[in-house]
Amino acid sequence: MSDTNKKDEPEIRITKNGPYIVSGNVPLVRLTLVCNSSGDAVEWKEGERYPVQETYALCRCGGSHNKPFCDGTHLNNHFEGTETASRVPYLKRAGWTEGPGIRLGDAPGFCSHARFCVRGKGIWELVEESGNPKARKTAIQMAADCNSGRLVIWDKKTREPLEPAFEKSIGLVEGPIKGIFGPLLVRGGIPVISADGFVYEIRNRVTLCRCGNSGNKPFCDGSHMRG
Ligand code: FES
Numbered sequence: 001m002s003d004t005n006k007k008d009e010p011e012i013r014i015t016k017n018g019p020y021i022v023s024g025n026v027p028l029v030r031l032t033l034v035c036n037s038s039g040d041a042v043e044w045k046e047g048e049r050y051p052v053q054e055t056y057a058l059c060r061c062g063g064s065h066n067k068p069f070c071d072g073t074h075l076n077n078h079f080e081g082t083e084t085a086s087r088v089p090y091l092k093r094a095g096w097t098e099g100p101g102i103r104l105g106d107a108p109g110f111c112s113h114a115r116f117c118v119r120g121k122g123i124w125e126l127v128e129e130s131g132n133p134k135a136r137k138t139a140i141q142m143a144a145d146c147n148s149g150r151l152v153i154w155d156k157k158t159r160e161p162l163e164p165a166f167e168k169s170i171g172l173v174e175g176p177i178k179g180i181f182g183p184l185l186v187r188g189g190i191p192v193i194s195a196d197g198f199v200y201e202i203r204n205r206v207t208l209c210r211c212g213n214s215g216n217k218p219f220c221d222g223s224h225m226r227g
Pocket residue numbers: 112181182183184208209210211212213214215219220221222223224225
């Protein structure tokens with residue numbers, strides 16, 4: 001796939017063993033993952049918005065003393081940022097769970113372990129029971145809250161995905177444990193471009209690793225939860 005090469009359009013470029021270079025005046029906002037007593041995620045809480053900048057560099061190695069921004073620490077901490085994630089599009093990777101009016105796509109390779117989907121019966125059973133309006137509504141909300149985009153629900157009648165509407169923006173995920181920083185939640189279809197110029201599939205929501213420990217770079221794989 002070719003590079004995007006459009007000036008002023010929001011985009012995120014990955015640098016080899018270095019930061020994410022964000023350009024195009026992309027809003028940056030803090031997002032806290034709120035959990036219930038069982039540790040399952042129940043909602044997102046939006047916090048501080050940073051002043052908008054045309055271009056900025058976000059830490060990818062996890063070592064910056066000026067997070068979320070890069071301070072050059074990757075040059076000293078031997079950060080190994082090789083991108084190992086699959087480049088196969090979502091629809092070719094997803095498995096399916098069928099319900100009466102909706103179907104659920106599930107591509108575990110995107111998972112960042114936010115745990116919205118395992119609350120109660122779990123999203124898979126709710127989709128199967130989605131003839132019940134309450135089960136349908138809850139399943140749709142769970143999929144919409146899945147920040148990594150692992151889970152996507154389609155309406156069988158319209159054949160359209162039921163996606164939340166996002167402004168193009170980046171969320172700095174924090175929690176559920178205080179002091180643990182989660183991934184960058186990239187919302188609204190911002191192109192993410194690899195260090196070798198490949199444009200990853202443009203999606204409404206994906207999560208990028210910012211702890212430096214993911215085994216699925218550039219995407220988050222939940223490794224930040226291990227501290
Ligand atoms: S931020 Fe989740 S694995 Fe790095």
